[in-house]
Amino acid sequence: MSVRRLAAVQPEDFEFTQDNLQWAERQIAKYPEGRQASAVIPLLWKAQEQHHGWLPEPAIRRVAEMLGMPVIRVMEVATFYTMFNLEPVGEHFVQLCGTTPCMLRGANALKDVCRKVIGEQRHVTGDGKLSWLEVECLGACANAPMVQINYDYYEDLDPENFETLLEDLRAGRAVRTGSQTGRSCSAPLGGDTTLTDETLYDGSRVGKWRKRFDETSAPGDATEPTSEGRPAELSRPEAKTSKGKQDAEALPDAGGAKPSEAKAPRRSAKKTDGEG
Structure with a gap:
């Protein structure tokens, strides 16, 4: 450290x-x-x-x-915490990721661009516009190599477009954040290869699925819910015999007696003093 x-x-x-x-x-x-x-x-x-x-x-x-x-x-x-800069930085502070994925994709060449355009690390250009620092992984490995400048990410860099980016920032020209090659988010460089059918995510297939589901649902299907989210009464066999009573009262126990009858206390057969 x-x-x-x-x-x-x-x-x-x-x-x-x-x-x-x-x-x-x-x-x-x-x-x-x-x-x-x-x-x-x-x-x-x-x-x-x-x-x-x-x-x-x-x-x-x-x-x-x-x-x-x-x-x-x-x-x-x-x-x-390295998020706090303890010395002056440029108006555009470049944090260049130098960890393995970015290094394998050309981060060292980006360092050379920084030294050419800005100078050594922590050096602020004479106009106060630029300074840079190599940092640890910034979490955009699929779009390596990349840098963070102030609050924005700039990805898919190469020496040419990175130098152009720095010069545009220094001159106050508008720049594009994110991928510098037009890539959409973290999609493959050659374009999307999966989920290319728009009906998979435009809602049309969901509607068709719902229609099929409604057509095949039987009236007594236990999966058919009520408005309260419980199975419908007609799908519960015990409900047909209870006629509005609680389920526990409607179902007989193994001996044929209702739970309320089976649990009733029995009168003791033992006679007490004074009984005939």
Whole structure:
């Protein structure tokens, strides 16, 4: 695990904007008294979002003050989770997946593009537009190689379309998120090979199935439910003899007597004193 330290150059102070402060107070209010520390991650994330994508030390102190936590406890959270950037990043922060599936599909060539267009890792371009960092798996292995830039995924990259993507971002031109080859979600590169019949999912087959089911359901079929979801009365043999009485009273026991008769207490045959 890499050593994570705060940036050498820090701002003098940090305060949430009024909107973000109200948002933070709502997060804190979700937790009972004495448990406000549970809001530490959302507050740190909002502070990073407000401060140009990275988390300064004054923001860590401010969050600790708001939650009544020792500063060192908030510092432990901020330095443990790699989702928090502890030093400045570019306006477009490129996180490049370098784990096995992406590496096998050409991630190393994408690193070369980053070094060419941006520079080494953690370096911010002079115009403040771009910086990059190699990260662990981002969970889009079927569309490798890929990168995450701020909150969006860019997939099916190669050196040519990736360099074009970075230059478009730097110039402020509109870009397309997701697959850069036009692939639909995680479908095969050559196009869909299964579930290509639209009637499988457009509802038409379901309607036909329901019609067949209604036609073949016999009137006394036990699978035919009532409006309450129970089997219909006419499908229960015991209901025909009960005539509205409870089932337990309608069914005889093995000796031919009704349950109510079988359970009736018997009078003792033993005579007591004073009886004739």
